Amino acid sequence: MSRSRRQLLQLAPCALCWALQLPAAGSGWSYGGGAVDWSESSTTCSLGSAQSPLNLLPAEAAEVSAAPLLFRYASKPVTVRDTGHGLQATYEQSDSAPTLSLGDRTLRLLQWHFHTPSEHALEGRRLEMEAHLVHGDAISGALTVLAVLLRADSAAAPNPALAAVLAGASAAGPPGGVNPITLLPPPGQRSYYRYTGSLTTPPCTEAVSWVVMDTPRGVPPNLVIAFQRLVGDGGSLALNARPLQQRNGRQVTHVSV
Numbered sequence: 001m002s003r004s005r006r007q008l009l010q011l012a013p014c015a016l017c018w019a020l021q022l023p024a025a026g027s028g029w030s031y032g033g034g035a036v037d038w039s040e041s042s043t044t045c046s047l048g049s050a051q052s053p054l055n056l057l058p059a060e061a062a063e064v065s066a067a068p069l070l071f072r073y074a075s076k077p078v079t080v081r082d083t084g085h086g087l088q089a090t091y092e093q094s095d096s097a098p099t100l101s102l103g104d105r106t107l108r109l110l111q112w113h114f115h116t117p118s119e120h121a122l123e124g125r126r127l128e129m130e131a132h133l134v135h136g137d138a139i140s141g142a143l144t145v146l147a148v149l150l151r152a153d154s155a156a157a158p159n160p161a162l163a164a165v166l167a168g169a170s171a172a173g174p175p176g177g178v179n180p181i182t183l184l185p186p187p188g189q190r191s192y193y194r195y196t197g198s199l200t201t202p203p204c205t206e207a208v209s210w211v212v213m214d215t216p217r218g219v220p221p222n223l224v225i226a227f228q229r230l231v232g233d234g235g236s237l238a239l240n241a242r243p244l245q246q247r248n249g250r251q252v253t254h255v256s257v
Contacts, residue, residue: 064253196208
């Protein structure tokens with residue numbers, strides 16, 4: 001594997017590095033063996049008590065009231081790169097960066113990336129892919145990850161955001177920019193789970209807020225296969241999802257909108 005494919009996923013600009021505790025570029029870890037033991041990269045991965053992803057069960061989630069998520073996404077130029085563990089699309093950070101409003105918090109969209117199969121499970125079922133849209137609080141820099149499970153569906157229309165990122169993997173990003181709103185379930189189907197967890201890759205930093213949409217988005221199977229081939233490095237199909245982690249008594253809430 002080339003050095004560029006071994007570079008770790010960077011989840012935020014340097015202003016947030018203190019919160020992420022990012023390891024040095026080139027630190028070795030992989031999904032081999034089911035990504036069970038990443039303790040050599042970070043002891044938090046093996047000893048942390050609030051790790052992600054989780055199996056989300058409606059019967060165990062407390063129903064709460066909250067304002068609907070307010071997305072201010074738009075087509076913006078992105079830089080797409082192969083991190084060695086998947087694809088990442090990154091925005092240049094500015095006052096015009098896309099945002100998500102969560103209650104009274106304004107969260108800037110920093111980047112998004114994909115996993116196959118889905119990292120979170122809904123009632124024990126993992127789907128074909130999962131999109132992670134990583135946001136930073138505009139004031140504190142704290143991370144919130146919006147997760148959308150992606151279901152392979154032969155009847156689904158081509159997904160512009162996923163297709164554009166796949167196409168831009170070896171370029172400077174798709175011309176005209178990308179709007180990740182097409183990764184989300186349609187309006188009216190955006191109920192979600194919330195819990196406090198961790199990054200799902202080393203260093204597995206905790207105190208990450210998770211928002212997991214409870215309605216999957218359908219994507220064409222050929223895009224799923226294209227992503228699995230890219231992760232496979234050389235055309236073979238491969239996976240890049242962490243095993244489910246223990247809940248350890250954490251509260252999971254559900255918001256119906």
